[in-house]
Amino acid sequence: MSTTTNYAKLSVGTKALILSKLYYSVLSKSLESLDIERYYSILFFLNDNNGCNQQCICNNLAIDKTAMVKVIDYLIKVGFVDRNVNPDDRREHFIVLTKKGLKQTGEIVKAFEDIDREIFSLISKEEQVIFNKVMCQLSSKLKELPANDLFFNYKQTAKKRKKVTASKV
Amino acid sequence: MSTTTNYAKLSVGTKALILSKLYYSVLSKSLESLDIERYYSILFFLNDNNGCNQQCICNNLAIDKTAMVKVIDYLIKVGFVDRNVNPDDRREHFIVLTKKGLKQTGEIVKAFEDIDREIFSLISKEEQVIFNKVMCQLSSKLKELPANDLFFNYKQTAKKRKKVTASKV
DNA sequence: AATAATAGTTATATTTGCCAACTATTTTAT
DNA sequence: ATAAAATAGTTGGCAAATATAACTATTATT
Numbered sequence: 137m138s139t140t141t142n143y144a145k146l147s148v149g150t151k152a153l154i155l156s157k158l159y160y161s162v163l164s165k166s167l168e169s170l171d172i173e174r175y176y177s178i179l180f181f182l183n184d185n186n187g188c189n190q191q192c193i194c195n196n197l198a199i200d201k202t203a204m205v206k207v208i209d210y211l212i213k214v215g216f217v218d219r220n221v222n223p224d225d226r227r228e229h230f231i232v233l234t235k236k237g238l239k240q241t242g243e244i245v246k247a248f249e250d251i252d253r254e255i256f257s258l259i260s261k262e263e264q265v266i267f268n269k270v271m272c273q274l275s276s277k278l279k280e281l282p283a284n285d286l287f288f289n290y291k292q293t294a295k296k297r298k299k300v301t302a303s304k305v
Numbered sequence: 306m307s308t309t310t311n312y313a314k315l316s317v318g319t320k321a322l323i324l325s326k327l328y329y330s331v332l333s334k335s336l337e338s339l340d341i342e343r344y345y346s347i348l349f350f351l352n353d354n355n356g357c358n359q360q361c362i363c364n365n366l367a368i369d370k371t372a373m374v375k376v377i378d379y380l381i382k383v384g385f386v387d388r389n390v391n392p393d394d395r396r397e398h399f400i401v402l403t404k405k406g407l408k409q410t411g412e413i414v415k416a417f418e419d420i421d422r423e424i425f426s427l428i429s430k431e432e433q434v435i436f437n438k439v440m441c442q443l444s445s446k447l448k449e450l451p452a453n454d455l456f457f458n459y460k461q462t463a464k465k466r467k468k469v470t471a472s473k474v
Numbered sequence: 475a476a477t478a479a480t481a482g483t484t485a486t487a488t489t490t491g492c493c494a495a496c497t498a499t500t501t502t503a504t
Numbered sequence: 505a506t507a508a509a510a511t512a513g514t515t516g517g518c519a520a521a522t523a524t525a526a527c528t529a530t531t532a533t534t
Contacts (some may be wrong), residue, residue, distance in 0.1 A: 144353065144354065144365045146346070146349070146350070146365075146366075147328070147346070147417040147420070147421050148328065148421055148425075148440075149324070149325050149328025149329055149332065149346075149417075149420070150325070150346045150349070150417075151444075152321040152325040152440075153321070153322070153328075153346075153367075154366065154367045154444060155317075155318070155443055155444050155447070156318050156319070156325060157367045158444055158447035158448060158452070159316070159317065159318025159321065159447055160318055160322075161447075161453050162447055162451065165453045168453075174520085177315070177316070177318075177319045177322075180319070184313065189481075189482090190481070191480080196313045196315075197315075197323065198326045198327065200521090200522070201481080201483090202482090202484085202524085203523090205484085206520095206521095225480090225531070226481095226529075226531085227481040227529065228480090228481060228482085229481075229482070248316040248318075248319075251316070251447075252316055254446070254450065255443050255446040255447060256317075258442070259439055259442060263435050264439075266439075267440075269432075270432055270433075270435075271317075271320050271321075271436075273424075273427070273428060274324055274424050274425075274428075275320075275323060275324050277427075278324070278327035278330075278331055278424055281334075281423070281424075282331065282334050283327070283330040283331045283334050284330050284333050284337075284523095358512070358513090359513065360512060368491095369490090369491065369492065369493095370512080370513070371491085371492075371493085371516095372490065373513090374515085375489090391512095394511090395500085395512095396498065396499045396500065396512040397499095397511090397512060397513085
C-alpha cells in the first residue's frame, strides 16, 4: 500500500481539522519575523472586537476560559494587550490592544487575509459564497447537537457545581 | 459589547478549526460508552486502510510521526491494533486492527457517519458537492505554499540533519 | 436576604506538539 | 560494490494545549 493515498475518505470534522493544521502551518511560516509565534487568531479577533471581554473571545473562538486566562496573561506580559475591569460590571475584564499590539496585529491580519485571498484565488465567487454558507450551517447545526460542552460554559457549570456540592456534603 | 457576536469575521483556517472542535465535541459525546475516548479519527482511517504503515496515517491525517508512535503504543496497549513488521521492507510496520479493534471501530465509523449525515441533512446535494470540492482545493493549495513543515517530513529532514551535523563538527 | 448565575482565576494532571538525535533498513549514486 | 542519502520508526525532553475541579468576586433573580 502507498503511504500517500490521494484522498482518503474522511469525516467533515477531520477534513476541517486537517485544513486548519495546514492553514496555521502556512500562517506561522509567513509570520516568522514577528516577536510572537502563537495566538494569531485571538489577535485577529481582537482587531475587529477590541475591548471585548474574555468570555466573548472564548465563545467566538471555541476556547476554554481557563486556557484564555493564561493566553491573556501572556499577551499582557509581551505588551500586546491590557486587561481593564469594566466599571459597569466589575466581573468583566475588557481586553484592549496596546499601541504595540495594534501595530503587530495589523501584520497578522494582513497575513491571514493574504492566505485567504491566495487559496481562494482559483475558486469562483459563487462557490466561495456557497462554501462559506455551508461552513456556517454546519457549525450552527453542531451547536444544537448534544456535546461534551467544552467551550460554551453557561448553565451546566452551575448544574455540575450543585451536584458536586451535594455529594461532598 | 455582547459576548456572543452572531458571526465574527474569521479566516477560513480559524473557521475550520472551530468546526472541527465542535465536531469532535459532539463525536466524543456520542461515543461516551466506548472504552476509548480518543484517536477516533485514526481508527476511522484504519477502518478503510487497515494494514497501512504509520507514515501513511501521519500523511493522511496531518499528524506528527513522533506523536503517532505514542498513539499506536496506546492502541496496542488497549488491544485495538497490532504492529507488524513488513517482511518486504523491514523499516515499515503495518498497523492492523485486532478483532476487538474492528468491532469498536465499527461503532466509531457509524458515529462519524451519523454526525455527517445529520449536519448535512438540510444542505442540498449540489451544495455538498461544491463544499467538499472547495475543501479539497483549499487543502491542496495550502500544501503548495511555504509552511513550517510539520507533518510532511520527507526530504527536509535530511537537509536539516546535514546542516546540524556540519555545525556540530 | 438568600440563591443562582456569570466572569474570571488557580491548581493540577494529562495529552499533545515539536524538536533533535538516534537505529535499522533500503535506495541511489559513484 | 561501496558510500551516501533517504525512509520508517523510535526515544527523550520541553513547551504548550486540554480538561477538570474548586475557588473568589460580582451581579441578577426570587
